[in-house]
Each structure stands twice: as C-alpha cells, then as structure tokens.
Amino acid sequence: MIIKATLDQAWQSWTTREGITSFFAPDARIEARVGGAFQIYIDPGAEPGMRGADDMRFMALQPKKMLSFDWNAPPSLPEARAQRSFVVVRFEPVDAEHTRVRLHHTGWGDGGEWDKAYTYFDRAWGFVLGNLKTRFDSGPRDWSEWLAQLERARAAQAAARPAAPAASAATAGR
Numbered sequence: 001m002i003i004k005a006t007l008d009q010a011w012q013s014w015t016t017r018e019g020i021t022s023f024f025a026p027d028a029r030i031e032a033r034v035g036g037a038f039q040i041y042i043d044p045g046a047e048p049g050m051r052g053a054d055d056m057r058f059m060a061l062q063p064k065k066m067l068s069f070d071w072n073a074p075p076s077l078p079e080a081r082a083q084r085s086f087v088v089v090r091f092e093p094v095d096a097e098h099t100r101v102r103l104h105h106t107g108w109g110d111g112g113e114w115d116k117a118y119t120y121f122d123r124a125w126g127f128v129l130g131n132l133k134t135r136f137d138s139g140p141r142d143w144s145e146w147l148a149q150l151e152r153a154r155a156a157q158a159a160a161r162p163a164a165p166a167a168s169a170a171t172a173g174r
Contacts, residue, residue, distance in 0.1 A: 001129045002100050005136040010091050010099040011064045013132060023135035024128055025052060026143035034058055038069040043150050050075050059086060066090045071105065073117040080113035103129060 003010060013019035015032035020040065027044040031037045035057055042052030049055075059068040068088045073080035085107035092100040103125055108114055131141055 003136045007093045022140035023131040077113040080117040
C-alpha cells in the first residue's frame with residue numbers, strides 16, 4: 001500500500017506507541033529494539049493474555065527499511081494462538097511525501113485452526129493497512145466508539161452470567 005507519509009512518518013507509525021494507537025489499536029506497549037515489546041492491545045480492558053497481541057516482540061529492525069515481529073492468532077483460536085507466526089513490514093520511499101508499506105505474514109501451520117487464522121488475518125491485515133492509509137489521509141483513528149462497544153459487550157456478558165448462589169443458612173454462620 002502506498003500512504004501519504006514521509007518515510008520517517010511511516011516508520012514512526014509502526015515503532016512508537018503514539019504511531020500504533022493512531023491506526024492499529026487503542027493501546028500498545030512498543031519498545032522498538034530487537035527483543036523489545038510489540039504488544040498491541042485490541043481490547044485494553046480485557047484480562048492480561050486476552051487483550052490482543054499481549055506478549056509479542058520485535059524480531060528485527062532495519063531502521064526505515066524493515067521491521068518484523070512475532071504474532072499470534074486471536075483468543076477465539078486457542079490452538080493456533082499457542083504458537084507464533086511472523087510478520088515482516090517493509091518501507092520504501094516513493095517520493096518525498098509517499099511511502100510504500102508492504103506487509104508479509106508467514107509461519108503458518110496446516111489445517112484446523114490455522115486455516116481459520118489465515119482467513120482471519122487475510123481480512124484483518126487489509127483493515128490495518130486501510131487504517132494506516134486513513135490515518136495519513138484524514139488523521140488518527142478515534143478509538144472511543146470501539147472501546148465503548150467493548151465495554152458494552154463486557155457488561156452484557158457479566159449480566160448474562162448466573163448469579164453466585166447465596167450461602168445457605170447452615171453455612172452462613174460458620
């Protein structure tokens with residue numbers, strides 16, 4: 001995808017918390033160094049380990065040329081999530097105001113949940129790159145409606161859980 005951003009802007013969008021939250025997710029922990037955190041919190045209010053890419057890390061960085069990070073499947077695919085795949089993002093200046101960003105996701109397993117994970121990411125990376133383009137065309141993503149939607153879903157789940165049984169009279173006095 002070609003975005004209306006300088007090479008520096010494109011690079012910073014993937015290597016800083018401010019950059020990531022401007023297009024990818026509402027929160028993140030980013031330490032742009034080999035082995036540093038590349039933790040993307042799609043649902044920052046979820047329990048640790050269920051926020052998104054909670055334990056991911058940068059695998060390689062070639063400043064303003066390429067970065068890679070390990071990645072996992074969404075929580076709804078626990079077998080595939082237990083393993084890691086890898087994403088490589090390459091940056092190439094087109095001119096002084098435009099940068100080509102290429103994303104390659106590799107390391108897939110075969111069958112079962114891996115097929116579902118591939119289908120999921122085949123769609124999801126298009127949204128991520130579309131959000132990146134939109135970020136530079138019209139400004140950073142506003143995550144407030146997304147976060148409100150997640151909170152409403154959490155509240156509905158909590159309301160649907162059966163109430164804990166009241167202590168019986170026989171055990172209440174112990």
